[in-house]
Amino acid sequence: MKVALIGNPSVGKSLIFNQLTGIGVEVSNYPGTTVELKGGSTCYQREMIDIVDLPGIYSLDGTSEEEELVRTFLLEGKADAVIVVMDATRLERNLYLLLQVAEFGIPMIAVLNMIDEMEKAGLEIDTTALEYQLGIEVLQTAASKGRNIEKIIPLVRSSARPATLTVPYDRSVEAAVRTLEKTLGAGRTESLWALQGIKKDFALFEAASAITEQIEARHRMTIQQIIAANRHNYARTIADRVIKKREARKRFDLDQLLTGTIPGIPILILVLLSTLLFVFIVGAFLEETIVEAFQILLIDPLLGLGLPPLVETIALSLAIALQAGLGIAFPFVFIFYILLSILEDTGYMTRAAFLADNAMHRVGMHGGAIIPLILGLGCNVPAVMGLRNLTSRREKIIGAFLITMVPCSARTVIILGIVAAFVGILPALTIYLIVFLLITATGLLLSRFTPGEQYGMILEMAPLRLPQAELVIKKSWMRMQEFLFIAMPMLLVGSIFLGLFEFFGITAMFEELIAPFSEGVLGIPSYAATALLFGILRKEMAFEMLAILGGTANLSAMMTSLQLYIFALVSVLFVPCVSTIAVLFREMGGRITAAVTFYTVGLGIIIGALVNLLFG
Amino acid sequence: MRLSQREDCLEALYTIASESEKAVRLADLSRELQMSDEEIQAILDELEQQGHIARLAGGDVVLTDTGRELGEGVFRKHRTLECFLTEMLGMDADKASQEACRLEHDVSDETIDRLSLYICDSCPGAYRWGRKREQKPAQEGMQSLLDFSEGDELSVVSVCGPGWRRRLIDLGIVPGQSISLKRKLRNRSIVIRVKHCDVALSPEIARSIFVEKRT
Numbered sequence: 001m002k003v004a005l006i007g008n009p010s011v012g013k014s015l016i017f018n019q020l021t022g023i024g025v026e027v028s029n030y031p032g033t034t035v036e037l038k039g040g041s042t043c044y045q046r047e048m049i050d051i052v053d054l055p056g057i058y059s060l061d062g063t064s065e066e067e068e069l070v071r072t073f074l075l076e077g078k079a080d081a082v083i084v085v086m087d088a089t090r091l092e093r094n095l096y097l098l099l100q101v102a103e104f105g106i107p108m109i110a111v112l113n114m115i116d117e118m119e120k121a122g123l124e125i126d127t128t129a130l131e132y133q134l135g136i137e138v139l140q141t142a143a144s145k146g147r148n149i150e151k152i153i154p155l156v157r158s159s160a161r162p163a164t165l166t167v168p169y170d171r172s173v174e175a176a177v178r179t180l181e182k183t184l185g186a187g188r189t190e191s192l193w194a195l196q197g198i199k200k201d202f203a204l205f206e207a208a209s210a211i212t213e214q215i216e217a218r219h220r221m222t223i224q225q226i227i228a229a230n231r232h233n234y235a236r237t238i239a240d241r242v243i244k245k246r247e248a249r250k251r252f253d254l255d256q257l258l259t260g261t262i263p264g265i266p267i268l269i270l271v272l273l274s275t276l277l278f279v280f281i282v283g284a285f286l287e288e289t290i291v292e293a294f295q296i297l298l299i300d301p302l303l304g305l306g307l308p309p310l311v312e313t314i315a316l317s318l319a320i321a322l323q324a325g326l327g328i329a330f331p332f333v334f335i336f337y338i339l340l341s342i343l344e345d346t347g348y349m350t351r352a353a354f355l356a357d358n359a360m361h362r363v364g365m366h367g368g369a370i371i372p373l374i375l376g377l378g379c380n381v382p383a384v385m386g387l388r389n390l391t392s393r394r395e396k397i398i399g400a401f402l403i404t405m406v407p408c409s410a411r412t413v414i415i416l417g418i419v420a421a422f423v424g425i426l427p428a429l430t431i432y433l434i435v436f437l438l439i440t441a442t443g444l445l446l447s448r449f450t451p452g453e454q455y456g457m458i459l460e461m462a463p464l465r466l467p468q469a470e471l472v473i474k475k476s477w478m479r480m481q482e483f484l485f486i487a488m489p490m491l492l493v494g495s496i497f498l499g500l501f502e503f504f505g506i507t508a509m510f511e512e513l514i515a516p517f518s519e520g521v522l523g524i525p526s527y528a529a530t531a532l533l534f535g536i537l538r539k540e541m542a543f544e545m546l547a548i549l550g551g552t553a554n555l556s557a558m559m560t561s562l563q564l565y566i567f568a569l570v571s572v573l574f575v576p577c578v579s580t581i582a583v584l585f586r587e588m589g590g591r592i593t594a595a596v597t598f599y600t601v602g603l604g605i606i607i608g609a610l611v612n613l614l615f616g
Numbered sequence: 617m618r619l620s621q622r623e624d625c626l627e628a629l630y631t632i633a634s635e636s637e638k639a640v641r642l643a644d645l646s647r648e649l650q651m652s653d654e655e656i657q658a659i660l661d662e663l664e665q666q667g668h669i670a671r672l673a674g675g676d677v678v679l680t681d682t683g684r685e686l687g688e689g690v691f692r693k694h695r696t697l698e699c700f701l702t703e704m705l706g707m708d709a710d711k712a713s714q715e716a717c718r719l720e721h722d723v724s725d726e727t728i729d730r731l732s733l734y735i736c737d738s739c740p741g742a743y744r745w746g747r748k749r750e751q752k753p754a755q756e757g758m759q760s761l762l763d764f765s766e767g768d769e770l771s772v773v774s775v776c777g778p779g780w781r782r783r784l785i786d787l788g789i790v791p792g793q794s795i796s797l798k799r800k801l802r803n804r805s806i807v808i809r810v811k812h813c814d815v816a817l818s819p820e821i822a823r824s825i826f827v828e829k830r831t
Binding site: 058059061062063089090092093096221224225228229232236255259260261350353354355357358361366367454456457458459460461 | 774775782783784785786787788790791792793798799801802803804805807811812813814815816817818819820821
């Protein structure tokens with residue numbers, strides 16, 4: 001049996017999916033994080049039940065990628081039953097989607113999630129009345145507390161059935177549907193789609209568009225508006241019948257503070273700055289502890305063993321890679337992810353988007369694009385994937401350029417580990433400033449020259465919630481795993497190769513080749529240029545490899561402050577890492593990827609050379 | 617001088633002046649109209665006599681209030697017709713613009729009003745990036761969300777702009793829906809409350825949602 005979860009964005013679908021299947025899927029409190037289909041399975045009474053988590057959508061009649069995906073999924077009968085997940089506090093809006101799903105005639109049940117929040121808001125929903133109105137079983141749940149989740153699968157198994165409700169459409173729409181049914185034998189659902197201009201069957205579409213014109217002329221409204229208004233009205237009727245009481249909420253509305261220009265924007269800046277500072281301070285402390293522990297417990301004993309030179313080289317490379325990977329990247333990245341998850345789960349990200357809307361317009365995007373940009377501070381890869389939520393190609397192109405320039409946590413490691421540690425805090429901040437200015441300049445430039453239309457922001461504000469520690473940790477850990485299981489092996493293998501290259505003198509040959517360029521243009525020693533190249537694999541590897549190639553973690557012993565500064569600046573700016581390039585290629589295609597890559601390489605080298613020229 | 621030429625000239629003055637918000641140079645005008653300087657001078661003389669323009673020292677031209685009104689009227693006709701031809705009839709954009717140039721002089725105000733009510737004035741091409749000028753509401757007496765202030769209880773009259781219309785519809789912003797304006801920043805980004813949900817909108821979207829006060 002195959003069951004699909006369907007619902008609006010951020011109604012707790014993914015969380016329910018997680019609890020049903022036990023598989024890790026990211027849950028987010030802002031619209032649209034589950035774009036691909038996520039599947040898992042569970043066993044109930046010795047039967048395998050496959051569960052699919054469909055992307056969060058507002059409607060089945062739209063033309064966006066997600067909406068089309070869900071529509072085809074349902075249309076092709078891939079699901080034996082559907083679970084419609086609704087946010088109980090936003091019942092009316094959520095019913096709108098349910099009414100559309102009901103028209104498919106697939107067996108279904110409804111899950112009223114977030115009843116805990118509903119109770120807090122002083123609402124009560126009469127489940128029996130709702131079941132009567134919809135003609136399907138309704139279950140109240142609170143996924144964040146795990147309440148009633150275990151009852152979902154048994155209920156689907158025993159009593160999922162097609163809904164009995166019919167939306168009463170406008171007379172002219174009903175007449176049109178009847179006409180199409182009679183003349184072309186089309187079903188009700190297909191007829192409604194054809195009327196709304198969704199092409200499936202050509203003859204049906206042609207016939208429908210002729211009728212559509214007449215209806216629109218008579219009503220002075222588009223047919224989409226008429227049909228949607230009918231559904232919205234029906235949803236309201238149902239909601240009015242089943243919502244028991246509505247006490248006037250007297251709770252203090254935090255949004256009064258968060259979304260106003262005056263405390264709002266200072267708060268936004270404060271939140272972002274304190275996030276970065278917190279990562280810096282706590283990360284630096286943890287880093288020191290871990291690195292020292294590795295030194296005492298692993299590296300020093302290893303050197304004392306007196307192994308044969310080749311084995312020692314390999315073992316040492318491994319140990320240093322482990323030390324660098326776990327001790328340097330881990331504290332910063334993990335802490336950043338925790339803070340990011342907190343920001344997401346509180347729903348603050350959508351407030352940030354709202355406040356940033358005006359500023360983002362100037363760089364050719366709208367407020368919604370701030371979410372991938374902030375995500376980019378953690379890792380560019382999910383941020384680039386977040387570009388899908390932007391509407392136009394123009395915005396996506398600009399977004400691709402800007403996101404790859406955002407200093408991700410790996411680059412933060414470089415800035416902190418090299419500049420803050422060996423040059424000073426102030427120079428470290430100037431790197432952020434330079435990057436920020438370059439991002440702004442790039443945005444201003446691109447917004448002038450990128451062809452295409454400018455769309456505005458239409459963003460549902462996620463409700464403000466208190467994040468739950470357990471969920472935050474789980475989500476951060478999920479994101480961290482990518483780091484551990486993809487980055488670490490790469491770092492280890494890269495490190496061994498480097499050790500071997502060094503051992504057999506290959507590194508020396510390469511350095512001889514590159515020396516004139518690196519020393520002449522950037523003013524940094526040739527082994528630093530080799531380290532820079534490793535930054536392409538993973539950004540923070542540039543730093544780790546510098547330590548490995550230099551043979552000491554005390555960088556100030558081998559390079560001057562200016563050299564370290566230039567090294568950090570260039571490696572922060574130039575070339576997105578391979579994973580970013582790969583995901584860029586998938587999302588944006590070869591040309592944009594190449595353009596972004598060349599642009600960042602050029603920018604890195606030019607800025608590095610400029611600093612060298614000015615201060616060298 | 618023919619009426620159509622005078623109207624073309626006022627329209628050109630209106631568009632150039634609204635982009636630069638300064639006096640219009642003769643060179644800009646002749647480029648826009650693609651006429652010789654002599655021809656333009658003749659038209660300008662006539663317009664000056666009628667009190668629609670004023671000439672500044674150095675030959676620059678500014679619109680008077682009546683001239684601005686007339687120019688705007690022609691501009692609106694042009695845009696509405698162009699929108700109708702491209703969006704509804706599927707005509708190629710250049711051709712539609714030429715056609716609109718011819719039709720705009722003969723068409724009555726009533727036809728334009730009815731036409732724009734039908735297609736809802738803001739066709740996507742009408743919003744060009746970089747043009748910061750505020751667009752007036754499509755119909756007299758119709759106010760967009762931006763014309764109201766925080767805390768107002770409103771009801772949706774119509775929604776324009778095909779590009780983003782669908783998402784607005786799905787969030788429940790359809791004619792007849794009650795909404796309240798929850799937040800309006802000085803930079804005109806707004807938050808509205810619709811069906812117990814808060815929705816943030818950019819100014820250009822808010823501008824395309826026409827509303828009235830709920831009583």
